[in-house]
Amino acid sequence: MKISTLGYSIRQGLKNIRRNLLFSLASIGTIVACIFLFGVFYAIVQNVELTVRSIEDSLTVSVFFDEGLTDEQILKIGEELQTIPNIASIEYISADKAWEAYVQEMYHGDMEYVNSVFGDDNPLQNSSSFELTFRNIGEQAETVDQVKNISGVRKVNSSDTVANSVSSLNRLVGYASISVILILLLVSLFLISNTITIGISVRKEEIAIMKLIGATDLFVRAPFLIEGMLLGLVGSILPLFGLYFLYNAVTKYLMGHFLIVENMIRFAPAGEVFARLVPISILFGVGVGFLGSFVTTHKHLRV
Amino acid sequence: MIMLDHVTMRYPTVTALDDVSFRVREGEFVFIVGSSGSGKTTLIKLLLQEIKPTVGEIVVDGMEYSRMKKNEIPMLRRKIGVVFQNFRLLKDRTVFENVAFAQQVIEKTQKEIRRQVPATLTMVGLADKYKQYPRELSGGEQQRVALARAIVNEPKIILADEPTGNLDPKKSLESMRLLEEINRRGTTVLVVTHDREIVNLMQKRVIVLKKGRLISDMEKGGYLDED
């Protein structure tokens, strides 16, 4: 297709939108709603995921051994742990290190006092352990079972199920958003298709003549494809502005008003979220517009 | 240039063309005559591939219609300039825009359009009316706009489906002379007409259709009274 043709198609596409403003606005409206909700859910899911990940990172599980294992046997357990895919990191905590940490925590590092009570003894003699972190906290239970089955492992102290429920909540939000977005997507496609159909019927005679004097299929369809894509483009850019301000306002509000929130949940910076949300949304909007007009023109403009 | 081989076109209720065969050589000028409903417009629609024949083969400039792919149809149509029976001008566009439209849709550049459209309008004698809208023109003038649109891309073949009656005879002859001139430059011309006087005057080949059948095909013929 020539550049001049592209210019022509864009002009015709804009003309179509102007001629049929009401339906065009309705189409844009549903795309706006669609992208807006998508953006809201996307931001929520992103942030919850970030929180889950930070919990995952900080959440460690300790693996204790049967009494009297040799260093080689402990090493072997370590090797077996490495073969479990869901384990992200393994750190060996020697008995001395464990004792140091305990002293630090219980006696605030008051070595004089500790020495006076325990002397050179290490009461945690048998407390060397591996500290594990997981890749996916959702599969924690299964992984813990796997670890328990390794011979030589005495005890695995897995922690609470906070992360577990957070990540399943996240999944729920994900499913809910996908279903709402799918419904809105169908409504958008329907409205775009209607808008294009009206545009075609208004220009029916012109299109018929065009074809009879040698216009190609693509040439006839291009203005409508561009019309659809323009509707999608406008429909995706508008809500992105709204989302950007909303995101900043909401995160600022939450941080300011809930101290717990500040401690427990980390917010992804707006720049980071929108660096991905903007291209995805625009692609999504333009794609929906293109698809709607592609199918419609295919149906109505057969040679 | 044009060949019809046992072409039959049946609509659900009528047979518009019934086993019609003829050939037109490159550079010929042919009249198609016949009373209303004899199948003349159907013939033009078939040549344009607007409709497909029920039976038979059509070949135009070496392109066999039965074997043609969908994406070849625009290329075929670019070889043919058509003046439709009711002109089919775009009401919301000026004379200039109507003619330029034929160039736009086959992706000619603005430069070509600015050169060729005025030249063509001058040729059909409408240079001074380029800004007017179709409704502001007489029937004869509208026909010449349609003719300008048909010839502006310099097609190999021109098909003109003249409207029944209503045109000023002097004006009709003018546009017929124009077609003759275009024909003299090598374009194959097929004219559907009801104008007995013109057919008799021009002394060209005449094909007569009656109720979808080809009943006469004569060189340098006159208007045949079918009944």
Ligand SMILES: Nc1ncnc2c1ncn2[C@@H]1O[C@H](COP(=O)(O)OP(=O)(O)OP(=O)(O)O)[C@@H](O)[C@H]1O
């Ligand atoms: N789309 C159609 N569906 C059904 N019948 C049709 C259709 N088009 C034409 N016909 C019929 O086919 C026959 C031939 O029509 P056609 O338009 O070819 O006649 P014509 O010779 O051009 O007549 P006129 O001189 O009035 O223009 C007529 O009986 C007409 O009613």
Ligand SMILES: [Mg+2]
């Ligand atoms: Mg007719």
